[in-house]
Amino acid sequence: MTPARAATAVRTVEGAIAFTDIVGFTEFTALQGDEAALDLLARQDRVVQDTIAGQGRVVKNLGDGLMLWFDDPCAGIRVSLALQERFEQESMTEDLPLWVRIGVHFGRPVRRGDDLIGHDVNVAARIAALAAPGEVLVSEACTGRVADQVPEVHFEEVGPTMMKGIPEPIALYRATILA
Amino acid sequence: MSMRYAIPEGGRLKLLSGSGSVHVIAEARDDVEIDQPRAHVEVRDDHVLEVRSKSGSVTARCPTGARVSVGVISGSVRLEGEFGSVKVSAISGSIHVDQVQGDVDIRSVSGSLTLESCGGNCSMNTKSGRITVGEVGKGLQAATISGTIEGATAGQGAVEVKSISGSVSLQVPEGRHPHAKFKTLSGRVRCDCPAGEDFDLKVTTLSGSIEITKA
Numbered sequence: 001m002t003p004a005r006a007a008t009a010v011r012t013v014e015g016a017i018a019f020t021d022i023v024g025f026t027e028f029t030a031l032q033g034d035e036a037a038l039d040l041l042a043r044q045d046r047v048v049q050d051t052i053a054g055q056g057r058v059v060k061n062l063g064d065g066l067m068l069w070f071d072d073p074c075a076g077i078r079v080s081l082a083l084q085e086r087f088e089q090e091s092m093t094e095d096l097p098l099w100v101r102i103g104v105h106f107g108r109p110v111r112r113g114d115d116l117i118g119h120d121v122n123v124a125a126r127i128a129a130l131a132a133p134g135e136v137l138v139s140e141a142c143t144g145r146v147a148d149q150v151p152e153v154h155f156e157e158v159g160p161t162m163m164k165g166i167p168e169p170i171a172l173y174r175a176t177i178l179a
Numbered sequence: 180m181s182m183r184y185a186i187p188e189g190g191r192l193k194l195l196s197g198s199g200s201v202h203v204i205a206e207a208r209d210d211v212e213i214d215q216p217r218a219h220v221e222v223r224d225d226h227v228l229e230v231r232s233k234s235g236s237v238t239a240r241c242p243t244g245a246r247v248s249v250g251v252i253s254g255s256v257r258l259e260g261e262f263g264s265v266k267v268s269a270i271s272g273s274i275h276v277d278q279v280q281g282d283v284d285i286r287s288v289s290g291s292l293t294l295e296s297c298g299g300n301c302s303m304n305t306k307s308g309r310i311t312v313g314e315v316g317k318g319l320q321a322a323t324i325s326g327t328i329e330g331a332t333a334g335q336g337a338v339e340v341k342s343i344s345g346s347v348s349l350q351v352p353e354g355r356h357p358h359a360k361f362k363t364l365s366g367r368v369r370c371d372c373p374a375g376e377d378f379d380l381k382v383t384t385l386s387g388s389i390e391i392t393k394a
Binding site: 023027028031095096097129130135157160161162163172 | 193195196231248249250252253268288324325344362365383
């Protein structure tokens with residue numbers, strides 16, 4: 001083990017990685033100013049902390065988005081859907097909309113301290129970039145792991161997706177709560 | 180040189196491309212013709228004819244009414260003719276789709292999206308491009324950050340449109356009265372349609388103007 005690796009505990013973990021991304025944050029900041037932008041971030045943080053409690057953790061803050069981790073992929077999907085419901089409620093009651101994209105992927109990243117790195121982290125980030133505002137997009141790797149353990153969730157295929165630097169296409173599914 | 184393939188009964192044509200444009204033409208024929216000699220073509224167990232190309236443009240000809248899905252990293256996508264259902268995703272590149280009998284899902288991280296007409300539900304999402312929809316038979320969901328959104332609805336399904344700074348202009352047929360909700364921070368709102376309960380119409384922008392007119 002190299003001295004650098006020895007200094008920070010490194011191990012492979014298995015679970016679901018989710019990325020959130022506030023839609024149009026740059027434009028929003030330009031239009032509304034830094035104070036309003038900070039308020040928007042605070043609203044996102046509050047909703048996420050309330051919703052994720054006991055089911056996963058916030059790995060890190062990425063400016064206008066968050067990286068989340070769930071040992072249980074079912075929790076990853078359920079929390080992501082619950083987050084979108086809360087963001088929608090926030091948008092109805094506040095003047096400023098809180099539109100968020102969420103991408104969820106199952107994989108085996110490397111845990112380094114509290115951080116996660118690796119190919120599966122990159123895939124999850126790219127899935128989030130393709131999601132529409134208010135949408136939860138889930139990779140086939142994740143839907144395959146949850147099988148029928150989330151009967152309240154409907155997965156609809158949105159088509160094949162090619163991603164830069166990732167040789168194989170990734171099938172993505174839009175997750176929604178069954179009425 | 181082009182190659183011809185039988186499309187499975189009730190099957191779907193799936194095209195995957197790394198870089199390069201994808202052009203699919205739906206026409207009166209029974210098979211699929213692929214014009215990209217380096218493409219890898221496979222008939223999968225799930226009745227999907229899958230075409231993969233790493234680079235270079237791909238042209239495919241398929242039967243009218245075919246179900247088609249396309250995934251590209253960079254390059255424009257053009258679907259010409261009448262299709263059964265369409266799903267397209269692109270990381271960068273514009274997407275143009277002619278007519279679709281059923282549902283449509285098209286999305287690009289950066290690129291404009293155009294759909295002539297769709298008989299089913301339609302979902303169109305891009306970060307920075309313009310969205311243009313000729314007419315949608317059922318529900319419409321569309322979102323962009325900075326591009327404009329222009330379209331027409333038959334008023335038979337829920338319409339939800341979101342834009343940060345781009346303007347939104349929608350046409351509603353005479354005699355269809357939307358249950359409309361408009362929300363904008365600084366954009367101008369104009370709606371020529373009488374309010375009603377025929378279908379839900381929800382448009383939200385930050386600074387883009389909202390204009391709803393009778394077709």
